[in-house]
Amino acid sequence: MSRTAASAEHAAAPAASPGLPLVVESFGLTDRGRVRTQNQDQFLIAELARAMRVQQSSLGQPSTHYGDERGYLFVVADGVGGTDGGERASALAVGTIEEFALNTLRWFLQQDGGGHQVLSEFQAALKQADARILDQAAHHPELRGMGTTVTLAYFFRSALFVIHVGDSRAYLLRAGTLYRLTEDHTLVGELVRRGQLDPVKAARHQLRHVITNVVGGNEQGLRVEMHKLGIEPGDLMLLCSDGLTETVPDDRVAQLLAQHREPRVACKRLVAEANQHGGPDNITVITAVFHAPS
Secondary structure (H helix, E strand, C coil): CEEECCCHHHHCCCCCCCCCCCEEEEEEEEECCCCCCCCCEEEEEEEEEEEEECCCCCCCCCCEEEEEEEEEEEEEEEEECCHHHHHHHHHHHHHHHHHHHHHCCCHHHCCCCCCHHHHHHHHHHHHHHHHHHHHHHHHCHHHCCCEEEEEEEEEECCEEEEEEECCCEEEEEECCEEEECCCCCEHHHHHHHCCCCCHHHHCCCCCCCCECCCEECCCCCCCCEEEEEECCCCCEEEEECHHHHCCCCHHHHHHHHHHCCCHHHHHHHHHHHHHHCCCCCCEEEEEEEEECCC
16 A cells, blocks of 8 residues: 655654664665666765774773764765766765765754754755756766756654655655655656646656756756654665656555565565566665664
């Protein structure tokens, strides 16, 4: 059974107590597919931890100590704008977000109950990536117009922050029901939201690939979709490029995730399913399962 959620508030219950951080098990996989000659997708899974490096001590102890709290960053980017341009744009976006998380994000100082600071900081990271891609394109005319989708999820304690541009997607599987957390920033998606196009017809509309909002592209500026939701033990998150969702319907995705909850196995089964349906595009998936601490 699947269900599409218009926003994160429709998809999940309020956050659990911040004093009870959940354990995260995750895996990511990208595949060229069966038609494309090059893979323009990129993905990132990263763990953020406070660390102390001991330079000298009279105590016999490890040279590096890590704090108890962890933050987890997940990113999927699908490049657009030509073979070389799409691959370059998605790599620049993921690299910029990685640098931002390492050097700028104040994740472990986050005391804002509403999560507004975290969302604002990741919005700034996407704007940095946007500017960086446009700057590269300005210096390399053959890359002009290159851009990328970015679907980013950041998990801290028991809260999940979703930051999104483009038509890759984020989902949450809870108690057997699949909730779609993000909107498609496409021409067809806009028509559906305005009530001018039947959602059933949208799935096969000839203009469904026309993206209206990307990181980079032909002009500066982007609209960043942002959500915060509470995560419960047993929840499963999926981030994916449209190489999966164009070929595998939501109800089948939900079925596969329910049957294969181990992240490595789930990713392999989803990619295999997309390739069994022709694999017309690059396929990238990240799955993460959230467990109660033992």
